[in-house]
Amino acid sequence: MQKPLVGLNRGNIVRELTAGVTLLAIAIPLNIGYAQIAGLPPTAGLYALVLPAVVYALTVSSRQLVASPDAAAAALVASSIGGLAVAGSADYLTLAFAQAILCGVMFLALAWFKLGFLANFLSKPILVGFVGGLALDILISQIAKMLGVKIDSGGEFVDKVVDLVTGLGTVNGWSVLISVVALAVLILGKRFARAVPWALVVLIVATVAVVLADLDRAGVSVLGRVEAGPPTLTWPVIDWTMWLALIPSAMALTLVTTAEGLLVSRSYGEKRHYATSPNRDLFAFGLGNVAAGATGGFSVGSSTSRTAAMDQAGSRTQLPSLVMAAGTLLLLIFGTALLADIPSPAIGAIVAFAVVPLLGIREFRALWKVDRFEFAIGAVCFLVTLFIGSIPGILVAFVLALINLAQRASHPAIDVLASDDNSTDSLLDQAPTGTVTAPGVIVVRLAAPLFFANGSVFADAVKTAVSSAPTGTVRHLVVDMEAVTDVDVTGAEAFDALSEWLGAQHVELAFSRLRPDARARLVKLGILRQEQVFETNRAAIAALADPVR
Structure with missing residues (x-):
């Protein structure tokens, strides 16, 4: 003192x-x-x-x-x-x-x-x-x-x-x-x-x-x-x-x-x-x-x-x-x-x-x-x-x-990056900091905690991004979790419903750059499996872009 x-x-x-x-x-x-x-x-x-x-x-x-x-x-x-x-x-x-x-x-x-x-x-x-x-x-x-x-x-x-x-x-x-x-x-x-x-x-x-x-x-x-x-x-x-x-x-x-x-x-x-x-x-x-x-x-x-x-x-x-x-x-x-x-x-x-x-x-x-x-x-x-x-x-x-x-939290910043270009390298060079994409891949970044006020808003934004692409061209959806510091039960339920909808569209859901606390939270809420954790690097992007995968 x-x-x-x-x-x-x-x-x-x-x-x-x-x-x-x-x-x-x-x-x-x-x-x-x-x-x-x-x-x-x-x-x-x-x-x-x-x-x-x-x-x-x-x-x-x-x-x-x-x-x-x-x-x-x-x-x-x-x-x-x-x-x-x-x-x-x-x-x-x-x-x-x-x-x-x-x-x-x-x-x-x-x-x-x-x-x-x-x-x-x-x-x-x-x-x-x-x-x-x-x-x-x-x-x-x-x-x-x-x-x-x-x-x-x-x-x-x-x-x-x-x-x-x-x-x-x-x-x-x-x-x-x-x-x-x-x-x-x-x-x-x-x-x-x-x-x-x-x-x-x-x-x-x-x-x-x-x-x-x-x-x-x-x-x-x-x-x-x-x-x-x-x-x-x-x-x-x-x-x-x-x-x-x-x-x-x-x-x-x-x-x-x-x-x-x-x-x-x-x-x-x-x-x-x-x-x-x-x-x-x-x-x-x-x-x-x-x-x-x-x-x-x-x-x-x-x-x-x-x-x-x-x-x-x-x-x-x-x-x-x-x-x-x-x-x-x-x-x-x-x-x-x-x-x-x-x-x-x-x-x-x-x-x-x-x-x-x-x-x-x-x-x-x-x-x-x-x-x-x-x-x-x-x-x-x-x-x-x-x-x-x-x-x-x-x-x-x-x-x-x-x-x-609540009004501000219900309208979080949601960035969507997608491409059907065949050049993965150019996408890696041009993508905004923190997100990369490749053919058939949509990357979505939520810049806020996922909770009751914005869970449905986030899910609707993702559905709009997938639905806006030509039918069958989207095979993978990657959620960039770097800015997501927390997830509550309502937000997890919105994620779970979104996962089911993506499955019906034959789109694979994955997560990148999970914070340790958010990862533990998603696992506890039962909506994250280890194989869904996607590390953002060139090799992983190339693998996701491979149609054989």
């Missing part, structure tokens, strides 16, 4: 510390906003930046991935726990802690049993659709904050839209002004001075303006009193039935975080030339989530935007996460009074600005251009997540993943 903070040295420690201050400035306003999205007090978002961040930074294999609650996780928490308890209540808070602990246990199980591959079922279109649906739901709530319109942020998407439209008559002008200025600063700042923590600048300036102009009396909503003090160890005490009720949402959070987190971790490792360990990363996520649930935070995952910000700042270690944790702890102990007058429209603008890229507009446009079927998968996942819910969304995502997998 590698040492914590690998990559840190005297030459980069100042840069890493500076990046940590930048990360702190980015994380505090975002986590306050994400806690509000989740229906939790601001401290829940801040506590998640302390012990969970430290535990994760000291155990993860990635040198750059930042762990923190994000917008998608916050929306999942709100949508899943909202039906079990009233947002903001003590029971709601306890359920959020329990959910984080369940996520941690699931991450640890994935790491122990090396099951991170399950997240591969969440393909890019599915992730784009799922996260995009959550993002649009979040965006409606933030637009309401920016306009000063009160809506039920824990309701369904359609209800939120209706509340927003019907409440347009209550729009607060000062809230709109704060939001417009905040968005302008964030957009222009990102374009012309990325290194500046503009979110923190917006919060500070907006808070000063609210205090000096006494705008809270003019109807501008403010954050309010934030509880002071460091996080304390706790444990959620709930009925076992509630633990069971939280399992589906914890699974959804775990799978989405696994898919996104491992992808981001691997991509930055490859980009910056260092090794990562998926199972160790899952282990770190597990410890981080257990720490979050045990210290008053909520589920943590990978933060793509903050990881990208640290990469742009030149950070190549986990030291910035430790600086962020220390800074947040100091804020919780000494500076929570500074947070009370932060205007909600400014928070809404910051979160909305961070969420808009998650809508996946660019990704959907690219999918539409390159693959309409994958676009449809992403769109269906987007709509189900948006209008039915996050848990149905993740279930539909898995069903769509299986459909996509």
Whole structure:
């Protein structure tokens, strides 16, 4: 196991510390906003930046991935726990802690049993659709904050839209002004001075303006009193039935975080030339989530935007996460009074600005251009997540993943090479790599495992190839098995039926370049005899081409 903070040295420690201050400035306003999205007090978002961040930074294999609650996780928490308890209540808070602990246990199980591959079922279109649906739901709530319109942020998407439209008559002008200025600063700042923590600048300036102009009396909503003090160890005490009720949402959070987190971790490792360990990363996520649930935070995952910000700042270690944790702890102990007058429209603008890229507009446009079927998968996942819910969304995502997998597997690449030419040597020279043929011989190559989804497709392709040749000219059919890594029972039955059909056509079936595991499988299934194994060399081709044989 590698040492914590690998990559840190005297030459980069100042840069890493500076990046940590930048990360702190980015994380505090975002986590306050994400806690509000989740229906939790601001401290829940801040506590998640302390012990969970430290535990994760000291155990993860990635040198750059930042762990923190994000917008998608916050929306999942709100949508899943909202039906079990009233947002903001003590029971709601306890359920959020329990959910984080369940996520941690699931991450640890994935790491122990090396099951991170399950997240591969969440393909890019599915992730784009799922996260995009959550993002649009979040965006409606933030637009309401920016306009000063009160809506039920824990309701369904359609209800939120209706509340927003019907409440347009209550729009607060000062809230709109704060939001417009905040968005302008964030957009222009990102374009012309990325290194500046503009979110923190917006919060500070907006808070000063609210205090000096006494705008809270003019109807501008403010954050309010934030509880002071460091996080304390706790444990959620709930009925076992509630633990069971939280399992589906914890699974959804775990799978989405696994898919996104491992992808981001691997991509930055490859980009910056260092090794990562998926199972160790899952282990770190597990410890981080257990720490979050045990210290008053909520589920943590990978933060793509903050990881990208640290990469742009030149950070190549986990030291910035430790600086962020220390800074947040100091804020919780000494500076929570500074947070009370932060205007909600400014928070809404910051979160909305961070969420808009998650809508996946660019990704959907690219999918539409390159693959309409994958676009449809992403769109269906987007709509189900948006209008039915996050848990149905993740279930539909898995069903769509299986459909996509079956659809692709049922149309494997099947190469057919045949000839009635009398020159065997010319065929040997001209045949594609891995296949040779001769007069009276058809060579078929299946570039996939043979199983239930493609067995009949393969058999039909072979029958078509034989039937298309002039009657009586095909005497041998050779199946090139180099790319066939496995055969299941249904595929074997298709092979057996094909063998009988070939026998009726007086065509001899043989196999070439069998993999050892596939050979053993075919023998076990009873469809391969030793004399059917055909080695592809000139002598064998000549023998098969001899009409006397």
